[in-house]
Amino acid sequence: MAPETRPANRRGEILDHASRLFSAHGYDGTAIRLIARASGVTEAAIYRHFDGKAQLYDEVIRAKAREHDIAGDLAASRGHGSVEDILRVVANHVLSLARRDPELVRLMSNSSLENDQGRATIFREVRIPYIEFLVEEITRRMAAGEVRRIDPVITSRCFVGMVMDCALNAGMWSRFAGVEVDAQTVICNNVPIFARGLTNDGVASPSNDGV
Template sequence: MDKKQVLKKRMTKKERVSQIVNVASMLFANKGFKGTTTREIARKAGISEAVIFKYFSKKVALYSAIIDLKCNDTAGQSRLMKTLEGKIGRDVFRQVASFLITEHQKDPSFMRLLMYSALEGHNLSDIFIKTKGMELIEFLAGQIRGLIKNKVFREIDPVIAARSFMGMVLHYSLAQEIYGLKKYFKTPNKNVIETFIKIFFEGMTRR
């Protein structure tokens, strides 16, 4: 009678850590820090709770690691910035809007993570906003300054203008993905973005 053991496949530390991070990211994004239990993370990862605490001293350490990771994983934005370097004009705004909207649509979890983090007062969220968020605002403000200098745009505070454009775009994403408006409002991204551009660009233009 051969009692065969179920063959347990062990993971390396690196693999396991990344798996835990993935599972936990999803949960933290959906339920927030308080709303997510270490037990559920473990269950969803198919391991015992103790493993989590072997790799992360505290629940909040895991959370911080995730926020850190997500904040530094901004290859997309960096690529965008590089693409747009030197360019100026309508298409720059179009591409920024398109990037933000499609990115949030593909994966709303980062937006949720950020919102939860801001509401729950985990200071790591403002690090992101005060670096990557400001970077975008400053980039757009720079664009606007350029267009004002070229006498294309009127004399309007570049930072407020940049924020107004970001507001259009980001609030649209927020409403669609988090307030659940995408169930009722299905205009294709392209049309929405074109309309935003039209309003903003003509609004800024001299006449």
């Protein structure tokens, strides 16, 4: 077959196609042959760029996770607003990330036990930034008296877990309840509940309450 024009970044192309296919069919369900065909090269060419399937998968996960600067995005909101505002920032970011990058969502829910390392990589790159941001904010506000005495780490992990679970299982919700639930509706319902449970006075916050 005539290679009309040889692309400058074949490696990146392979990574893109591999990412799409891995997220669609899982690790075991995606054959190197398939990635090669999608990338317009032979399998041997892939082995010029990557050491093997496992390493290719790891690179896919790493690249996908590093595409987003979660910690950087969140840093802009550091120390601003009420606890409720902070929770809203985190929830909004998670859900918009899931909407913008469905492949990442599928990789997150796909990571099998064989590839425990990939699972850990996603956890570290995607989940930890949210948790650490939240821990810091909650701890600060607990010291200031805005937040009741709770365990900031457990609380942050569980809140992030709740939002992640929401993003991961959005498809299931519509399947079983019939109705599609908007992400904003979920946030408007749940963030105030959590915020109210966290704050010291039982009232959500001095911010706007009218929704």
